[in-house]
Amino acid sequence: MAKLPMNRCASCLLFLLFALPAAGRAAEQASHGPVITGYGPVFDIASTRFEIDTAADWKVLFDIAATGTDRSAINGRIESLARFLNMHARAGVPVERMKLAVILHGGATMSGLSDAAYRERFGVDNPNTALIEALVKAGVQFWQCGQSAAFNEVAADELSPHVGMALSAMTVVSQLQRAGYTLQP
Numbered sequence: 001m002a003k004l005p006m007n008r009c010a011s012c013l014l015f016l017l018f019a020l021p022a023a024g025r026a027a028e029q030a031s032h033g034p035v036i037t038g039y040g041p042v043f044d045i046a047s048t049r050f051e052i053d054t055a056a057d058w059k060v061l062f063d064i065a066a067t068g069t070d071r072s073a074i075n076g077r078i079e080s081l082a083r084f085l086n087m088h089a090r091a092g093v094p095v096e097r098m099k100l101a102v103i104l105h106g107g108a109t110m111s112g113l114s115d116a117a118y119r120e121r122f123g124v125d126n127p128n129t130a131l132i133e134a135l136v137k138a139g140v141q142f143w144q145c146g147q148s149a150a151f152n153e154v155a156a157d158e159l160s161p162h163v164g165m166a167l168s169a170m171t172v173v174s175q176l177q178r179a180g181y182t183l184q185p
Contacts, residue, residue, distance in 0.1 A: 032082075035089045036134050039074075040082025044090065054092040059099045060084065061181040063173060065106035071122040075111040078102070078128055081135050084184075095138065101176055102135075105145030105169035109152045112144050117158035129160065136162040145169035 030041035062084075067075040081100055089095055104112045110121065111128050118126035132142060142163040149156070149165065156165040166172045177183060 035085040036082035042087040101141040105148040112163035
């Protein structure tokens with residue numbers, strides 16, 4: 001293994017010393033809401049050159065096929081929906097113009113389990129439950145790929161009451177795209 005020159009090591013150390021506290025300060029500047037509180041931290045952007053069409057219907061399908069390895073932490077991809085709602089509402093898009101849907105499949109299959117089913121498998125309540133409930137209250141639709149559920153031996157009655165079983169992720173993506181939803185992979 002090649003050794004880094006000493007000045008390169010010193011540069012890396014200096015970067016870490018200054019970058020990490022700055023990243024911490026940046027995270028502190030993010031805030032939650034107005035649609036979903038407690039989730040989806042966003043930054044206020046004072047001026048942008050890209051005009052946001054606040055009169056359009058924002059129909060977006062989030063394709064979620066992964067989660068982190070920590071089974072006691074929320075699925076960050078699900079939290080992206082809270083971020084989407086919060087930042088666009090702050091930018092002037094009316095909440096009733098945002099129609100969001102989620103398809104859970106692959107590695108994200110367990111994210112939509114009820115607390116009881118999740119606890120049985122992983123020994124803790126589903127960390128996504130409160131977030132999913134808040135998103136559904138804001139009008140988000142949640143779907144579970146039936147093919148991934150069958151592969152992972154998840155029955156429909158093990159899902160959160162807020163997550164509906166679908167034939168497949170491919171079916172949901174195809175049908176909602178035909179209905180005008182854009183795909184957010």
